[in-house]
Amino acid sequence: MKLTLKIWRQPNPATAGAMHTYELDGVSEDMSFLEMLDVLNEKLNTSGEEPIAFDSDCREGICGMCGLMINGQAHGPEVTTTCQLHMRSFKDGDEITIEPWRADSFPVLKDLCVDRSALDRMVQAGGYISANTGSAPDAHAAPVEKKKADRAFDVATCISCGACVAACPNGSASLFLGAKITHLGELPQGQPERYSRVVGMVGQHDHDGFGGCTNIGECAAACPKEIPLDVISQLNKDLRTAMVKGR
Amino acid sequence: MAGSTLHEGLAPLNVASEQKSDDAHGYYVLGDKLVDAKAPTGPIKDRWTTRKFENRLVNPANRRKLDIIMVGTGLAGGAAAATLGEAGYNVKSFCYQDSPRRAHSIAAQGGINAAKNYKEDGDSTFRLFYDTVKGGDYRSRESNVYRLAEVSANIIDQCVAQGVPFAREYGGLLDNRSFGGVQVSRTFYARGQTGQQLLIGAYQAMERQVAAGTVKQYTRHEMLELIVVDGRARGIIARDMVTGEIETHLADVVVLATGGYGNVFYLSTNAMGSNVTATWRAHRKGAYMANPCYTQIHPTCIPVSGDFQSKLTLMSESLRNDGRIWVPKNREDCDKDPRDIPEEDRDYYLERIYPSFGNLVPRDIASRQAKNVCDEGRGVGPVVGDFRRGVYLDFADAIARMGRQAVETKYGNLFDMYARITGEDPYEVPMRIYPAVHYVMGGLWVDYDLQSNITGLYVTGEANFSDHGANRLGASALMQGLADGYFVLPNTIRDYLADGPFPKVAEDHPEVVAARESVEARINTFMSMNGTRSADSYHKELGNIMWEYCGMERTEEGLRKAIDMIRELKADFWSNLRVLGTADGINQSLEKAGRVADFIELGELMCVDALNRRESCGGHFRGESQTEDGEALRHDDEFAYVAAWEWGGEDGQPVLHKEDLIYTAIEMKQRSYK
Amino acid sequence: MPVVATPTLVSPPRSTRSTIALKLVMATSGLLFVAYVLAHMYGNLKAFSGQDKFNDYAHHLRELGEPILPYEGFLWIARTVLLVALVAHVVAAVLLTNRNRRARTTRYQVKKNVASSLSSRTMRWGGAALLLFIIWHLVNFSFGKVNVATGETGSAAGDPYTLMVGSFEVWWLTVIYLVAMVALALHLHHGTWSAMQTLGFTNTAASRRRAKQAGWLLAVVVAGGFSLVPLAVLVGIIEK
């Protein structure tokens, strides 16, 4: 197939960027979206234009490194990661607009690469269970109800890609936050720090300039791991409880 | 089993081997034998306890004054950074991704082994030890493996305490499954995302230390050189991949937990950024590279669909439990719709050759046989290069037997993944699979304490030559990464650090300046070469050579040819590379150039190692060493040793140091799956 | 250009200072409004029972709580609570809107919305429209009592029934009210479920579905119920 690609190019964080248009021929529908960009980059390199910078690592939908806004949708038109999106989702002659995640808490570093370290900082602010190495009791000491274990797992599948932030009209990271709060809050091990965790993480979220959630729901639709909106309700509930507890 | 020798422990059960063949003659220099000076003696079950006790302690007040550089944030690096941070050391943690949680360990699917014996099915530390040594085809060091089995149980406890959501049964207790053909259920898992859940646990523990101030994390930083001062590893040169700045980081000790180098094959199941640079730079500074040719090839991956392909995706091995593998009997049928090929024209070759194990033969055998039938021209799917590279994994029988519903429950997510990547519906058409490079058993040589032959340089996880001998059992790499990270390294490194803090090294020390300047010079060369080809194109070419001649089957002739080809490729690379853009910001072409340059050198060493080892063991199959019916043939009399290679200089030849493998607790046996 | 995020950790974090705390204020005040509009709508429907019943009802409201409370006592308590809630709701709305705008200062060239309802994306406009409406409405019917047809104000504008029916005989005023009811419907459609989510009551797919259904129901019942009176006046079912 032949495609017209409109791609955001920006040399560095300090310089303004702009959309550039490229024509790419000979795209096979078995290519993944990123392999299509690899092919474009190889062409650019040959023609003397600097290749386009974009992030990816595992290319199998699990590391969360990749992430592009494709025709106005985070990770493109399918419920999957950018690296698992394949060109058969597009047609010959299509025009595709490719932009980086946009959020002021995710500054653009270059072309399509953004800085998502704010997600790490939220985890630093409490997204863990304090269990020093070597201090753990036997794994069978605390059985976990299957239903809770399953829910914890369902939401622990978040890959920290940031698509929820990119898709949210408010630039809110509530889905990401909610997923972590719910994962650790469902487990007995997570109880002692449950309320300090939510206060810390939400505080960091706000501190880093993410927007508030107005329950619009674009995040869950963009999430490649199908994290449901329930987690935001859980997040709100835990914060409300923390307020009552005077945290 | 050798249970009785367990307590005696000391009497060797085998003699040191003596190599008679010399296939690699002219490509290497023979060096002195190597002994692991740290290897403890005494009964095998007491060795680790004794060592932990013997190792000196570091006073908590002193820990603050000790700086540790930890390169890598996978299971091995992340777990160690967290643990050492908790202990109060000053840790600097590096990774090339934008978050420590994205290290390649995240991709592991199947599970993690541990000798918990929760199923009461006869598992024990000794059995896990035995299985691992046997699985590794008797090419691993027994003390290390025993320790691995010993600490495995603690790993599970630790992870559960961190909130890792392992699969559970209705009673609320942990579930186990059997994995990789072993007869006990000792594999703990979190659906198909065990690696992710374990890594998130380690990552969260590490982030907690970042907040506490004991760990400082440097993301999007790539280590490009090791700093060795007065014979000790004292720091690294790293490039800030965002600003392009070349930074010097100095410390009392350096730990490399940088993962495997499977990407030397270009196409592998590894992440795009997985590289050998960190360990190769250390190798060039004197660290020995052990058994570099040992690679594991996984039989069930989604085949290559075209030359644009950038990576291969693993499909869980569990598919072989119910799927039947076949190819057409006749070449003419290869491009037919598989559903139109009648039963009598299909060749279920694994069931034919190995009637008792059938589709469940070990990874290396399943892989090699797939290659054989494709080489005969009976492969299926698109033609890539000269051949069709794929075989059918057919679920039609399973669907007829168990019903589509049951197949869906069991394998639904894998089928979906397959459908997404190939665009074919595996419920209707048989899947196509092909082997792909998955894991490397080779890596930097380390002693029992995980210290390399460079003082003060420790190596953990897949980056060391590891505990897996010539072949790794499924679900054991995660176990090793976490064992090294949480329990082994923190206990061994303290003995070294007890002598610290070492005298401060000045930033303008000649060794530091030299290291820094060499990095800058190399980057300048890349940027100014201005040739015609991209780093990627060289990488692909290298990958083709490696896969063809140093892949599933290696022959003397092929390896010699490969070495010549790699040398030519190297010369071309250094004259005709083109890297556009600048070095003072993100430049992914520049990053690749550095990695490919190191892969090329590694590739040559792998071929030399493979050429020298004229035996078939584990993942290394030498065409010249097989039984009459084409099975792997080991030569314990010649090759029961670890091949540790010393860098021979830019134009010199690598020096081979052999470490004899002497078993005291287990007797060596040939394996057979007929 | 967005400024690079400050790589610092917040200290000390406080639950009461968070966006979620503000959202809780919005949700509780919003739910209070929901209760109020339901009751108010019910009262308005008394217009169908004729002038006397309607005026009696308005009068009763003022006597509610007597003799424990003085005349109009209950009304003033209710007014105070509503006013405080209104100020809180609007202030929180402005604060949150500002912060959400700052969270993304560079817009996308192309952005598709795939899962969100129109109502969820128009809360701010709808809210602003409602604010204008409420101001006008109070001038019109409550403390101003402006009869747009006759130009009379205060008690001269007649009893509540006369004022109301008289007003809706003016077509453009009816249009204003009906437009406001559309805004109200949208605000309630999203607001109801949103408040449930904010308060943490929708932790499962099923409860989420129910909250969304409740949003539909309230939107139709409240906006529909309110619209009946003006429409009835327009077509002549209710007359002076």
Ligand SMILES: Cc1cc2nc3c(=O)[nH]c(=O)nc-3n(C[C@H](O)[C@H](O)[C@H](O)COP(=O)(O)OP(=O)(O)OC[C@H]3O[C@@H](n4cnc5c(N)ncnc54)[C@H](O)[C@@H]3O)c2cc1C
């Ligand atoms: C698809 C797949 C499935 C697997 N499934 C299983 C399984 O089910 N069970 C099992 O036991 N094993 C499995 N394995 C193997 C296992 O995942 C790995 O062997 C193991 O995770 C390696 O961990 P590690 O910590 O040593 O390295 P990695 O996780 O690879 O981490 C390497 C780290 O080093 C950093 N790094 C590398 N180079 C540099 C540099 N130059 N500068 C700075 N940082 C650098 C990286 O950023 C990263 O943080 C699987 C492997 C693959 C590929």
Ligand code: HEM
């Ligand atoms: C006075 C003018 C008003 C303004 C400016 C206003 C504005 C807003 C805004 C901006 C929101 C946030 C959107 C969101 O969170 O989804 C909101 C939410 C809400 N509003 Fe209003 N609104 C007004 C009046 C009303 C009225 C009259 C009602 C009820 C009848 C109401 C009920 C709600 C509810 C229930 C919510 C949801 C709260 C939540 O999300 O938790 N509002 N309003």
Ligand code: HEM
């Ligand atoms: C078609 C719709 C509506 C009609 C016909 C209507 C009618 C009236 C009337 C007649 C009064 C005066 C009652 C009295 O003084 O006793 C009144 C008061 C009031 N209405 Fe409405 N109303 C409508 C919609 C609304 C809406 C949607 C709101 C809020 C969002 C609202 C809020 C109020 C308030 C706050 C008062 C003042 C009560 C007081 O005096 O304390 N009204 N309305």
Ligand code: SF4
């Ligand atoms: S919640 Fe979903 S979209 Fe958000 S970071 Fe996690 S996986 Fe990505």
Ligand code: F3S
């Ligand atoms: S899209 Fe945004 S507003 Fe909330 S529900 Fe999702 S975070």
Ligand code: FES
């Ligand atoms: S590259 Fe890892 S999720 Fe896409």
